[in-house]
Amino acid sequence: YYFAEDSISNPETCVLQPGEDYDCNGAYFAGGLTISAEDLAKLVAMLGNDGVYNGQQLMSAESVALMEELMPTPLSNGAWQAHPMLHIPDMYGREQLYYHTGRGLGVFTCLSYDAATGDGVVVLTNGAIGYMNDIEMPLICEEINAYLYDLMK
Secondary structure, eight states: OBOOTTTTTOGGGOBOOTTOOOOTTTTOOTTOOOOOHHHHHHHHHHHHTTTEETTEEOSOHHHHHHHHOOOSSOOTTSOEEOSSOEEOTTBTTBTTEEEEEEEETTEEEEEEEETTTOOEEEEEEESSOOOBOTTSOBHHHHHHHHHHHHHTO
């Protein structure tokens, strides 16, 4: 897709490729989540702590476990699909690391957390080149994650 010059303020001028279904004012993204960086970090902290944030149980531990439940067969790239997280054994030297990526309007994102330690990382970036690695994670997110998880060893 691409945008006409005033498409953000005037969605009717948005130009889509055939078959695309996209709201040009940025109100819709594939996952349906629009969130601030601060709140995304809170979400990661909560997931890494079995649903507890700031001493308050905001999500049941069973719901977090369901999100981390792996499908019976690995994906062709070695990742395991969960509900809706992804997991790769020994990613960044972590056995229980879960992650989820996103992208839209030039923004590349990744959230990840280690279910065993509660460590987590949130990456939000724009202006980066959108190269993907073999697990469909933006390379910029992979590089930042690798660096930060190495620091947390």
